Amino acid sequence: MxxxxxxxxxxxxxxxxxxxxxxxxxxxxxxxxxxxxxxxxxxxxxxxxxxxxxxxxxxxxxxxxxxxxxxxxxxxxxxxxxxxxxxxxxxxxxxxxxxxxxxxxxxxxxxxxxxxxxxxxxxxxxxxxxxxxxxxxxxxxxxxxxxxxxxxxxxxxxxxxxxxxxxxxxxxxxxxxxxxxxxxxxxxxxxxxxxxxxxxxxEDDPICYWVSSRFDNKSDAWKPRKKDTFHSPLLVRHRIYCLxxxxxxxxxxxxxxxxxxxxxxxxxxxxxxxxxxxxxxxxxxxxxxxxxxxxxxxxxxxxxxxxxxxxxxxxxxxxxxxxxxxxxxxxxxxxxxxxxxxxxxxxxxxxxxxxxxxxxxxxxxxxxxxxxxxxxxxxxxxxxxxxxxxxxxxxxxxxxxxxxxxxxxxxxxxxxxxxxxxxxxxxxxxxxxxxxxxxxxxxxxxxxxxxxxxxxxxxxxxxxxxxxxxxxxxxxxxxxxxxxxxxQNDSDNQNHWLIIETVGTTSNRDGIGTRVTIVTEGGQQIREVKSGSSYLCQNDMRLHFGLGNAEMIDEVMVRWPSGLVEQFKNVKGDQFLRATEGEGLTVAHIPKSW
Known part of the structure; x- marks a missing residue:
């Protein structure tokens, strides 16, 4: 929906x-x-x-x-x-x-x-x-x-x-x-x-508290305490996670x-x-x-x-x-x-x-x-x-x-x-x-x-x-x-895009470490293929480029971990492409419209 x-x-x-x-x-x-x-x-x-x-x-x-x-x-x-x-x-x-x-x-x-x-x-x-x-x-x-x-x-x-x-x-x-x-x-x-x-x-996890005064609830009156080492009718203990x-x-x-x-x-x-x-x-x-x-x-x-x-x-x-x-x-x-x-x-x-x-x-x-x-x-x-x-x-x-x-x-x-x-x-x-x-x-x-x-x-x-x-x-x-x-991104704009999947032959099969640079009328963009990022996560390895108004990419340059550099001219936008090391660009599949 x-x-x-x-x-x-x-x-x-x-x-x-x-x-x-x-x-x-x-x-x-x-x-x-x-x-x-x-x-x-x-x-x-x-x-x-x-x-x-x-x-x-x-x-x-x-x-x-x-x-x-x-x-x-x-x-x-x-x-x-x-x-x-x-x-x-x-x-x-x-x-x-x-x-x-x-x-x-x-x-x-x-x-x-x-x-x-x-x-x-x-x-x-x-x-x-x-x-x-x-x-x-x-x-x-x-x-x-x-x-x-x-x-x-x-x-x-x-x-x-x-x-x-x-x-x-x-x-x-x-x-x-x-x-x-x-x-x-x-x-x-x-x-x-x-x-x-x-x-x-x-079994050695310490017990930590924040201790506050019953009469002064200001944050600067609170102090962390490790272990329960004292008791006082003037203080309130709050069990918290340790640091x-x-x-x-x-x-x-x-x-x-x-x-x-x-x-x-x-x-x-x-x-x-x-x-x-x-x-x-x-x-x-x-x-x-x-x-x-x-x-x-x-x-x-x-x-x-x-x-x-x-x-x-x-x-x-x-x-x-x-x-x-x-x-x-x-x-x-x-x-x-x-x-x-x-x-x-x-x-x-x-x-x-x-x-x-x-x-x-x-x-x-x-x-x-x-x-x-x-x-x-x-x-x-x-x-x-x-x-x-x-x-x-x-x-x-x-x-x-x-x-x-x-x-x-x-x-x-x-x-x-x-x-x-x-x-x-x-x-x-x-x-x-x-x-x-x-x-x-x-x-x-x-x-x-x-x-x-x-x-x-x-x-x-x-x-x-x-x-x-x-x-x-x-x-x-x-x-x-x-x-x-x-x-789900349901944003409403008419901007163009390009998504590139990398397949290594001499380089690792996923192409991890590959750098892709594109040049359009709006300027230059770079992306890298990565494993692991964000926080404890893995993003899709396919590289996504927003193209703004540009329907055509003037140049796509692919630099593989092996050192091979490949260049492709006049690439159409709004495509899913596959870059195979040493073999060029091919269409990966057709975009879907929901």
Missing amino acids: TYCGHIFLFFPFWYSFSFILVHSETDSGTIGGLLCFNEVAISNGIHFRHTDGRHGEKYYLETPGSGLAWFDYDNDGDSDLYFVNSTDVSGRNSVPPSTNALYRNNGNGSFTDVTVDAGVNHEGYGFGCCVGDYDNDGFKDIYITNFGVNVLYHNNGNGTFTDVTKEAGVGDEQWSTGAAFADYDRDGDLDLFVANYVEYRL PKNFEGAPDVFYRNNGDGTFTDVTHESGLGNLDGKGLGAVWSDYDNDGDADLFVANDTTPNMLYQNKNDGTFVNVALHAGVVAVGKNGIPLSGMGTSFGDYNNDGKLDLVVTNFENDPNCLYRNNGDGTFSDETYSSGVGKNSLPYLAWGVGFLDLDNSGHQDMFVANGHIDDNVKVYTPSAAYAQQNQIFLNLGDSSFREISNQCGPGLQLKKVSRGAAFADYDNDGDIDIAISNSNQTPDLL
Whole structure:
């Protein structure tokens, strides 16, 4: 059911006028217009519900939530959806037990739960996931991060998966979070980075309180207390989740693909073994444009890491030099959560966004092209509007097909009783869209984006795909201890678009790490094929370009991880294309009209 087409019938005049304010024109096309999203998860057959097991004990394990993945597991041309789930650790076993879930896209806007038939009904305490064809057999595999042993599912190519974790040697047993595949050594197969969070044992989980005076309810009178060490008739104790500072960081892990279905742990020799990271978000990108994959890791209350690939099997952390460590005014590192690279100002250089805790801004870094970044958090319009929210999933994506990448942010608090220590905060929060105005600035327009953006949920991961193959980007959101949201893009504009799928031959089969540049009358745009991004999530690997008014692309340039560069002239827009390494562009399938 679609609601956006009738939005003006149901809202008062002031709300209608707010849509008009979003509409503007640039040389490349319409920015904004009627940008509208409808929530369609249940109506389209998605009945998954996330379970974190909370029953009031306030186990720290319950706070991060879980991610999800868009990927075409059956190679039928549309994006299927995989949800990572957690479980009950309190001893009150859920019946039936909560499991991860795979929903097959039926190609008509609906989904079918194929979890059991596909063999991916993992029952662990899950957090994140990433996708990559690690054995180059033409079928996308999926890696799941857990508290406990991680899981690698091999795609058998017949609609089923096999757990090959033990044989592959990638069963890290720590508290793992973000993960991502990349071909760091450019040998044609995918290697795997796994971010780990903190050293944690359920039986050693500390008890934390906020203590307030019975006579003074001001927030500056509240102090955190670890353990119940005192009693006073003048004080009120509020049980809350503990903070990251109550735990030691866990070292990250990096696996090199041996090319035979197995991996070797090369964490130490590669230089990626951050011992104190408290890592959450992880994303690979060639930020310095030298042809190899670099790595950014968002850390929670410890400095973020930007690992520059030295092209000799090793990395060096250049975050301080690059200016992306992310510290507050007091010099204390921020709480890095989700992260993404994208060229928001279309200058040919990949910029960086990192989400953070409430009262700290989401950080936007503009790539200067010389190995450094400039902090544009507040000058861009992103900073002030992100302060009230606790942010997680994030991505650069062109929601209105204007030719400029907008930003989506998923929000939600960790404490269901957050108001006892921050009265102005909320547990369930509104997610946000920042509209790119085409002048290196953004406008927060969430209230003008239709009913799907008016929802208030406890959101965590956000992943992006054109699931209905109509040429615009839709959004899937994992909500902690709730059902997910599927925000269908029903925006009304006449802008054009292009979507490109990459298939490697010498490079890895998915083409992960491939950079595609297009040139139109509106300027230049770049995209990279990625595994893992946002927060604990996997986006559709197909590359989406909004074209604005342009019906024709003057040039498409594809730079593969192998080093091969291919150029194609006068490519028509409004197409799904497949770029096969060394073989050119072909039509992948026909766009759908609903």
